[in-house]
Amino acid sequence: MPRNFADRLLDAVHAKQNPLCVGIDPIYARLPAEIIEHKALNDESDAEAALDAVLEFCRRIIRIVAPLVPAVKINSAFFERYYWEGLEGYFDLVQEAAERDLIVIGDVKRGDVGHSAEQYARACLADPSFLNLDDRVAPDAVTVNPYFGLDGVRPFIDIAREEQKGIFVLVRTSNESAGELQHLTTAEGLTVAECLAAQVSAWAADEGLIGESGYSCVGAVVSTRDLDEARRLRARLDKSILLIPGYGAQGLGVEAIAALLGTNGDGAIVNASRSIIYAYQDPEYNEDGEQGWESCVELACKNFISRLSGHVVSS
Amino acid sequence: MPRNFADRLLDAVHAKQNPLCVGIDPIYARLPAEIIEHKALNDESDAEAALDAVLEFCRRIIRIVAPLVPAVKINSAFFERYYWEGLEGYFDLVQEAAERDLIVIGDVKRGDVGHSAEQYARACLADPSFLNLDDRVAPDAVTVNPYFGLDGVRPFIDIAREEQKGIFVLVRTSNESAGELQHLTTAEGLTVAECLAAQVSAWAADEGLIGESGYSCVGAVVSTRDLDEARRLRARLDKSILLIPGYGAQGLGVEAIAALLGTNGDGAIVNASRSIIYAYQDPEYNEDGEQGWESCVELACKNFISRLSGHVVSS
Numbered sequence: 366m367p368r369n370f371a372d373r374l375l376d377a378v379h380a381k382q383n384p385l386c387v388g389i390d391p392i393y394a395r396l397p398a399e400i401i402e403h404k405a406l407n408d409e410s411d412a413e414a415a416l417d418a419v420l421e422f423c424r425r426i427i428r429i430v431a432p433l434v435p436a437v438k439i440n441s442a443f444f445e446r447y448y449w450e451g452l453e454g455y456f457d458l459v460q461e462a463a464e465r466d467l468i469v470i471g472d473v474k475r476g477d478v479g480h481s482a483e484q485y486a487r488a489c490l491a492d493p494s495f496l497n498l499d500d501r502v503a504p505d506a507v508t509v510n511p512y513f514g515l516d517g518v519r520p521f522i523d524i525a526r527e528e529q530k531g532i533f534v535l536v537r538t539s540n541e542s543a544g545e546l547q548h549l550t551t552a553e554g555l556t557v558a559e560c561l562a563a564q565v566s567a568w569a570a571d572e573g574l575i576g577e578s579g580y581s582c583v584g585a586v587v588s589t590r591d592l593d594e595a596r597r598l599r600a601r602l603d604k605s606i607l608l609i610p611g612y613g614a615q616g617l618g619v620e621a622i623a624a625l626l627g628t629n630g631d632g633a634i635v636n637a638s639r640s641i642i643y644a645y646q647d648p649e650y651n652e653d654g655e656q657g658w659e660s661c662v663e664l665a666c667k668n669f670i671s672r673l674s675g676h677v678v679s680s
Numbered sequence: 681m682p683r684n685f686a687d688r689l690l691d692a693v694h695a696k697q698n699p700l701c702v703g704i705d706p707i708y709a710r711l712p713a714e715i716i717e718h719k720a721l722n723d724e725s726d727a728e729a730a731l732d733a734v735l736e737f738c739r740r741i742i743r744i745v746a747p748l749v750p751a752v753k754i755n756s757a758f759f760e761r762y763y764w765e766g767l768e769g770y771f772d773l774v775q776e777a778a779e780r781d782l783i784v785i786g787d788v789k790r791g792d793v794g795h796s797a798e799q800y801a802r803a804c805l806a807d808p809s810f811l812n813l814d815d816r817v818a819p820d821a822v823t824v825n826p827y828f829g830l831d832g833v834r835p836f837i838d839i840a841r842e843e844q845k846g847i848f849v850l851v852r853t854s855n856e857s858a859g860e861l862q863h864l865t866t867a868e869g870l871t872v873a874e875c876l877a878a879q880v881s882a883w884a885a886d887e888g889l890i891g892e893s894g895y896s897c898v899g900a901v902v903s904t905r906d907l908d909e910a911r912r913l914r915a916r917l918d919k920s921i922l923l924i925p926g927y928g929a930q931g932l933g934v935e936a937i938a939a940l941l942g943t944n945g946d947g948a949i950v951n952a953s954r955s956i957i958y959a960y961q962d963p964e965y966n967e968d969g970e971q972g973w974e975s976c977v978e979l980a981c982k983n984f985i986s987r988l989s990g991h992v993v994s995s
Contacts (some may be wrong), residue, residue, distance in 0.1 A: 390796065428890035442792055442799035448813065449768035453801075456763065472796075476825060477757055478791050478855035479704065482759035488766075495727035498763065508793060512827050512850060514857030535827060542791040542829030549875050552867050560864050610793075 367577030370506060370531035371584075371606055375631055377435030377468050381593065383629070383670040386436040386608070388638025389458065390443050391419045395643050398659035400425075416447040420454045424461055425640055429435055429662050431465035433670065438506070438608070438636050440472040441489075469504040470608065474508030474535065476517050486520035490530055506531030508608070510588055511561055518568065525582040526573050531606075532583055534565045536668050537598060539611030544660035558594075562587075562601035569604040580606050580632070586635075587625060589653060595624035599632070607633035612669070613640030619672060635673060641665045684891030686820060686899070686921055690946055698985040699946070701751040701785065701923070703953025704741060704773065705758050706734045710958050715740075727868045728872050731762040735769045738741035739776055741957055744977050746780035748982070748985065753923070753951050754819070756804075759847035759928035762779055769838060774819050777984040785865070785923065789850065791825030791832050801835035805845055821846030823901055826876055832873040833883065840897040841888050846921075847898055852913060854903035854926030857953045873909075876897030877902075877916035895947070897920050902948075910939035914947070929956025934987060949986060956980045 378384050384387075389662040399595045400422045408414045412631035427437060455471075460471045475485040489624070493501045509521050509532045521532045532567040536549055537558040562585065569581035576582070581604040589595050599607070607625050611617035612635045624631045644650045644665035645658035683691075694700050698815040706752045707731045715737045723729045740751060750979050752779070759770035770786075808816045824836050824847045824931045852862055853872040877900065884896035891897070894955040903926040904910050913923070922940050926932035927944040941948045959980035960964040960973035 367752065372774075408811075410809070410811050412808075415810075421934075440792075440796055440799075442790075442796040442803065445767075445803040447810075448803070448808065449764040449770065451761075452767050453764035466733075474792050474796075474825075475789070476791075477755075478853060478858075480843055481755055481789075484761045488757065488760040488763070494725070495762075496723075496725050497727055509728075510789075510824055510825050511854055512861060513853055514860030516855045516857040523732040525697055538793060538828055540828055541833045542831040543793075543881060546805070546827060546872065546876060547827030547829075549866050549872055551864050552869075554867075557861065557864055557872060561861060565858060612738075616837045650904075 367394065367529040370529055372576035372578050373505070374436065374468050374531065374606060375578050378631060378634065381433065381435045383434065383615040383673055384626070384634045385434045385666070385673060386405070386438050386634045387426070387430045387434055387473070387641055387666065387669050388438045388440065388610070388636045389423050389637045389642065390440045391423055391642065392443070393419060395646065396422050399646055399658065403668040413450060413547065413674075414449050416450055416454055418455065419443075423458050425659060427458065427462050427465060427467070427661060429460070429659055430641075430666050431467055433663075433666050434467070436468040436470060436634055437462050438470040438472045438638070440638075456501060456503075460502055463502050468506070471504030471507040472535065473509045476509050478504050478510055478513055479516040479520065480514070480627035482517045483520040486524045490521055490524045490532070491528060506533060506534045506584070508535060510535050510593060511565070512657050513599075515564070517570065522568060522574070522583060526571075531583065533608040534561075534583065534587045536565060536585045536596070536602070537587045538560050539617060545666065557582065557599060559597060563599050566602055566603060575604065580604060582610055587658075590617060590621050592621060592624050595621050599627050609633050610636045613637035619654075622673070637669050641669065643660070685840065685844055686895035687891035687893050688820070689751065689783050689846065689921060689949065690893050692775060693946060693949065694763065696748065696750045696990055698749065698948045699941070700749045700981070700985050700988060701753050701949045701951040702741070702745045702749055702956055702981065703753045703755065703787070703925070703951045704738050705755045705763050705953045706738055706957070707758065708734055710961065712896070712960055714973065716855055724762040727762050728765060731769055732763070734758075738773050740974060741977060742773065742780060742782070743973065744974055745956075745981050746777070746782055747784070748978075751783040751785060751949055752777050753785040753787045755953075760930055771816060771818075775817055778817050778820075781822070785818030785848065786822040789823050791827055794826055794831040795836065797828070797832045798835040801839045801941065804811065804841045805836055805847070806843060814964050821848060821899070823848045823850060825850050826880070830879070830883065837883060837886075837898060839888070845897065848901045848923040849876075849881060849883075851876050851917070852898045852902045852904050852909070854932060874912060877913050879918060881895040883915070890939050893918060899923055901925065901948065903930050905932060905936050907936060907939050910936050914940050914942050923951060924948050925951045928952035937988070953983050956984065
């Protein structure tokens with residue numbers, strides 16, 4: 366039996382001594398010149414050539430960050446944009462990252478009614494069971510949208526239990542208009558996000574999902590700049606590891622992260638995407654514009670780790 | 681400039697004299713024996729062979745229903761289950777249905793923060809703009825998850841405006857646990873679904889989205905057996921064409937549908953999936969088990985149309 370996902374994730378956090386997750390959201394227009402130029406055929410209007418360049422960039426990011434961080438989050442939207450070949454590329458990267466002992470989170474944000482959610486859970490989270498794909502792996506965990514209630518989440522939980530994988534249920538997101546739905550307030554004075562946190566907490570509490578660490582395979586996506594809200598959501602999600610987006614480009618500060626990490630300091634992983642993978646475009650790392658893009662990525666990654674260093678348990 | 685999506689959809693409803701949308705959610709285990717057997721290699725554990733059989737089944741369904749109904753809804757979950765080749769198959773079916781003059785709804789239920797939603801909108805709704813894919817079409821409309829608020833929906837609305845396509849925002853779904861989130865009640869006494877309906881109504885009202893019919897390219901997914909709720913949501917979503925799932929296998933009745941169709945009787949399309957595509961397994965159509973599966977599909981489709989016939993405008 367493989368080890369519980371929450372335990373594996375926390376093992377990785379302790380081994381790397383930091384909770385940083387590097388988000389891989391590649392955009393062709395932001396690729397370094399070296400990548401664009403390395404094949405004469407690369408051309409944004411040619412799907413295959415553009416995808417080739419995107420995948421080369423991502424593979425090199427994975428190799429740079431693999432020794433430094435416990436996890437990567439690969440956002441499938443940026444690969445689906447290249448249709449079926451993009452989806453194959455996404456799975457290639459999942460494999461590349463898994464082979465480098467990274468915990469791989471597939472950021473797919475799927476959600477549907479039960480019988481369709483079952484298909485998505487098979488498609489996105491279960492390791493492929495087809496004869497001709499049996500050397501392929503799926504991500505260790507995926508993000509899941511809860512709009513359908515438990516029906517729509519249960520098939521993912523079932524796969525998580527059977528294959529010792531994980532899910533992160535969207536609870537509170539970091540975008541500007543997130544509150545339009547997530548901050549509607551119930552008659553009891555709770556926000557939708559808080560009500561949902563209580564539901565996720567109940568789903569997470571199932572004995573078969575809890576690891577030795579006391580954390581569950583059912584995690585949650587939570588990001589907020591409001592420290593009180595951060596503490597309230599952390600308290601409600603007492604069995605869940607939080608995936609915290611919004612660090613870096615979206616401006617989430619270390620105080621909010623500290624509140625979300627919880628009392629032991631190991632209840633969350635912290636994602637940064639654009640601020641690391643495009644560090645070569647940031648004057649902080651490339652003032653003269655002449656630094657190699659790969660060294661900028663490495664430097665940004667180390668810099669983010671160091672900023673988080675006061676907030677993680679060293680086991 | 682192509683014609684507004686809402687107008688095109690209503691043209692198709694009027695031309696076919698019914699608002700039925702056939703949902704294509706194929707499961708290998710439920711395929712007719714004739715399809716499974718027609719290639720010796722078909723085998724559920726072989727992804728390519730299983731997908732071949734699934735696609736053959738779907739192509740034949742599309743050919744049967746194309747003369748009868750205005751629209752099909754193709755659920756991408758059931759194709760993503762076959763990974764990248766499944767996704768290519770999904771786009772093949774979108775093309776097949778479009779060539780047969782059906783309105784094609786891609787049931788993808790995507791939703792994300794803005795910069796990722798933009799990628800999904802390009803991936804799922806925009807016609808491909810890559811040189812090597814320029815003979816491909818994307819669906820006329822897609823389903824969108826609103827958990828992120830307007831940020832996450834806007835990229836889809838932008839594509840809808842630019843390419844005269846449509847979206848159906850999930851508001852009230854038909855599954856058992858839908859109410860866990862959608863029926864949380866605010867301090868003002870409104871459900872989350874009702875609050876969302878008001879938001880969708882505001883998004884739909886943008887002048888550039890409204891067609892000659894008075895309806896918007898921004899529609900909504902609504903299904904409920906509660907007649908009062910149906911009338912309240914219909915009233916709030918006054919500019920939106922509703923996509924009503926749950927007819928047939930999920931047991932939504934004609935009274936609820938009538939309430940959702942609205943006063944003119946043309947404010948919605950009504951989806952039935954399993955109850956049509958697997959009609960050959962239903963004693964109503966195949967009492968002796970000896971009817972051809974294709975004639976059962978045709979009969980079920982006509983039967984559903986006839987049950988809806990009192991509730992649609994003949995233009």
